Amino acid sequence: EDDPIDSLPGPAKLPIIGNMLDMFNMTPGEKFKYERQLSKTYKQRYMQKVFYRRIVYLHHPDDVEVVLSHSKNITKNVIYDFLKPWLGTGLLLSTETALGTKLDTDRSVNTAAYKDAISKIGQICIYRLSRIWLYIDAIFNRTSAGREFAKNVDIIHSFADNVIVQRKEQRLNSLDKGLVERDEFNRKKRTVLLDLLLEAEAKREIDLEGIREEVNTFMFAGHDTTGTALTFSLMLLSDHEEAQERILEEYNEVMRGKETPTLSEFAEMKYLDAVIKETLRLYPNPHRIGRVLTEDITLGGVPMRAGTEVCVLTIDLHYREDFFPEPEKFRPERFLRGEIQHPYSFVPFSAGPRNCLGQKFAMLEIKSVLTHICNNFKLVPMKRNWRVETVSDIVLKPAEPIYIKFVPR
Numbered sequence: 001e002d003d004p005i006d007s008l009p010g011p012a013k014l015p016i017i018g019n020m021l022d023m024f025n026m027t028p029g030e031k032f033k034y035e036r037q038l039s040k041t042y043k044q045r046y047m048q049k050v051f052y053r054r055i056v057y058l059h060h061p062d063d064v065e066v067v068l069s070h071s072k073n074i075t076k077n078v079i080y081d082f083l084k085p086w087l088g089t090g091l092l093l094s095t096e097t098a099l100g101t102k103l104d105t106d107r108s109v110n111t112a113a114y115k116d117a118i119s120k121i122g123q124i125c126i127y128r129l130s131r132i133w134l135y136i137d138a139i140f141n142r143t144s145a146g147r148e149f150a151k152n153v154d155i156i157h158s159f160a161d162n163v164i165v166q167r168k169e170q171r172l173n174s175l176d177k178g179l180v181e182r183d184e185f186n187r188k189k190r191t192v193l194l195d196l197l198l199e200a201e202a203k204r205e206i207d208l209e210g211i212r213e214e215v216n217t218f219m220f221a222g223h224d225t226t227g228t229a230l231t232f233s234l235m236l237l238s239d240h241e242e243a244q245e246r247i248l249e250e251y252n253e254v255m256r257g258k259e260t261p262t263l264s265e266f267a268e269m270k271y272l273d274a275v276i277k278e279t280l281r282l283y284p285n286p287h288r289i290g291r292v293l294t295e296d297i298t299l300g301g302v303p304m305r306a307g308t309e310v311c312v313l314t315i316d317l318h319y320r321e322d323f324f325p326e327p328e329k330f331r332p333e334r335f336l337r338g339e340i341q342h343p344y345s346f347v348p349f350s351a352g353p354r355n356c357l358g359q360k361f362a363m364l365e366i367k368s369v370l371t372h373i374c375n376n377f378k379l380v381p382m383k384r385n386w387r388v389e390t391v392s393d394i395v396l397k398p399a400e401p402i403y404i405k406f407v408p409r
């Protein structure tokens with residue numbers, strides 16, 4: 001069937017199968033580079049087709065604005081369908097503190113196996129994404145990749161169940177004894193997200209399955225995103241001693257000898273804010289955002305019908321020379337001098353009705369860790385002007401270890 005978007009440019013298409021074989025034999029690294037090249041070739045937007053499925057790729061702020069700010073086009077794309085066995089229909093994404101359990105210090109649950117399972121699931125989803133016949137569950141489930149996927153989903157589910165059951169027991173125990181729960185500083189423990197969910201369960205407003213979906217979703221959304229942002233910011237800071245010095249100067253100016261920053265003090269640290277933003281510009285995670293249009297829209301005069309898949313290439317948006325001169329360079333000042341001309345040229349947390357719920361929390365978390373590190377260590381790179389290669393499964397991450405010297409101050 002003809003579709004007006006067939007007029008969009010894009011890599012040459014074979015009859016029937018379209019672009020299916022374009023990336024067939026590429027490693028994830030090659031695929032990543034190939035996609036970046038496509039965005040350089042097609043500066044406005046391009047279309048790829050596999051059988052009947054068409055995907056429009058965008059990386060111009062005007063297009064991004066139309067798609068992300070749309071009040072009704074809020075349906076996410078196929079990758080989320082692949083993740084359903086794991087995340088269910090839980091609100092996409094959160095963190096460990098929200099759950100009231102410290103994962104890394106808890107030896108009864110195997111954190112390493114959990115992290116490994118998440119990473120495998122990501123790899124399998126990407127593998128599946130480029131093999132259209134595996135979109136059919138009945139086929140996928142019978143392949144070795146499908147079995148591996150199911151095995152890892154089991155590992156993740158039992159991990160989440162452990163977190164939930166433990167918290168439930170702790171709560172019941174202290175409720176029984178009429179105790180007020182205290183944290184390690186002997187302060188009254190705050191109600192965390194998981195407690196709210198357990199309260200809802202007691203009232204039969206949600207079942208354990210539903211809680212597990214939310215727990216998985218929050219751990220997924222809040223973990224690798226903040227983790228990689230920290231990793232990349234440490235790499236960039238180690239290569240920019242002057243930025244470390246400026247962070248410290250600002251910190252001392254704001255804090256005037258006081259110890260722990262409050263929310264409003266963190267808000268005053270504008271340079272630190274700019275450093276994190278510049279890191280998220282260079283290494284956005286997720287580096288693309290998928291949507292299925294639920295209503296017709298028009299982009300650049302081309303009508304796009306409901307049902308069309310659209311992909312916002314955040315990473316290519318962030319590297320546009322017309323909006324970020326010398327885009328490869330780490331220059332936090334971009335975010336200080338009002339140089340950002342278009343509100344949709346920088347969207348690491350997405351924008352509009354489905355934007356990141358954890359944005360404020362994530363910025364605070366990263367600010368807190370970075371100021372702590374900069375106060376105690378000078379970061380020195382192993383190699384000057386070196387940038388790690390990146391690879392992407394679901395998250396954009398370093399392809400190899402990043403070595404940084406931590407010199408005590």
Ligand code: HEM
Pocket residue numbers: 076091092093094095218221222223225226229280284285286288289290347348349350353354355356357358359361362363
């Ligand atoms: C630097 C850290 C983070 C970045 C860059 C980031 C980025 C994003 C992006 C781009 C989306 C939209 C995804 C899409 O539409 O496909 C998103 C959604 C979301 N994020 Fe984050 N995130 C971060 C940290 C967090 C944290 C710490 C939490 C939880 C505490 C969180 C919770 C969520 C949730 C619940 C959604 C789904 C919102 C919805 O679907 O309506 N994120 N995030």
